[in-house]
Amino acid sequence: MSNMQKPGPAALIVLITPLACVITFGQQASPEQSAPETPVAASPLNLKPDANGKLSQEQMQQLFRVVAEKDIENDKRLRDYTYIERDEEHDLDGKGDVKSVDVKTYEVMELYGEQVQRLIEKDGQALDAGDTEKEEKKIQKIVDKRKNESEDVRRKRAQKEEKDREDGRKFVREVADAYNFHLVGTESLGGRDAWVIDAEPRPGYEPHMKEAKFLPKFRGRVWIDKDEAQLSKLDVQCIDTVSLGWFLVRVHKGSRFVIEQTRVNDEVWLPKHVAFKVDVRLALLKEYNVEQEQTFRDYKKFSATTRIVGVGELQDK
Secondary structure, three states, X not given: OOOOOOOOHHHHHHHHHHHHHHHHHOOOOOOOOOOOOOOOOOOOOOOOOOXXXXXXXXXXXXXXXXXXXXXXXXXXXXXXXXXXXXXXXXXXXXXXXXXXXXXXXXXXXXXXXXXXXXXXXEOOEEOOHHHHHHHHHHHHHHHHHHHOOOHHHHHHHHHHHHHHHHHHHHHHHHHHHHEEEXXXXXXXXXXXXXXXXXXXXXXXXXXXXXXXXXXXXXXXXEEEEOOXXXXXXXXXXXXXXXXXXXXXXXXXXXXXXXXXXXXXXXXXXXXXXXXXXXXXXXOOOEEEEEEEEEEEEEEEEOOOOOOOOOHHHHHHO
């Protein structure tokens, strides 16, 4: 979510994160080379196992399309919440030992349709007066910009967001076609039963979209809540080098992404824990070996009637 000013370990995580999203169900899909649009759930979901307790490939593909649709809706509902995000980043040496640790905690909120981070702690300590003022000025700048934008600009921004969601739906077909799915069994996560499904690249798969060319270079295990067909956990591993941006960035074999979600307010599934272990080479010169963990807590529904108050208005009171 944060905007980095120059390439570094944290910036590389931002670059790599879309790969996990591609595996998750392609929410970073590009409109230029979309596969033919197909309804995500054209027929009722049938998950009755066969006599051997197995689900067919067709059933699992249908399940993944339904889960993908729900995940897109979850992302939309996330905008209705404020929450606390804690990012802990470990910079590793060539042996995998930790060289340095950077910990930042943010309050995440929605301001006029834009999701914004307010830094509130660094390395477990509250910000000093100077850093606090910088954060308030950053927030005020966003408030001033959004408060004064025209209705036409606001409408176009909303239309673009909806188009991005539609592009994500189109990508679902690619994900379902790219893998062979194997039902491993069931497992309890957070006191709820979940299907455990392995996904292996399907031999001979031919991608229709630009982003989909990365899919055969990942394998994963997915936990899907049985009662609600929601993504509960995702564990993805890179099994071959992935090159991004004309070979300027290479994600090496063995890089790993884990995403866990939790049920919030009995209405939505939102991120609980995200972990990366990434070995990356930038511009074929500098290599970064990074571990990062993100935890999310204190989800609070943001009232649509709440008025955003500027820093200056607070000081006048």
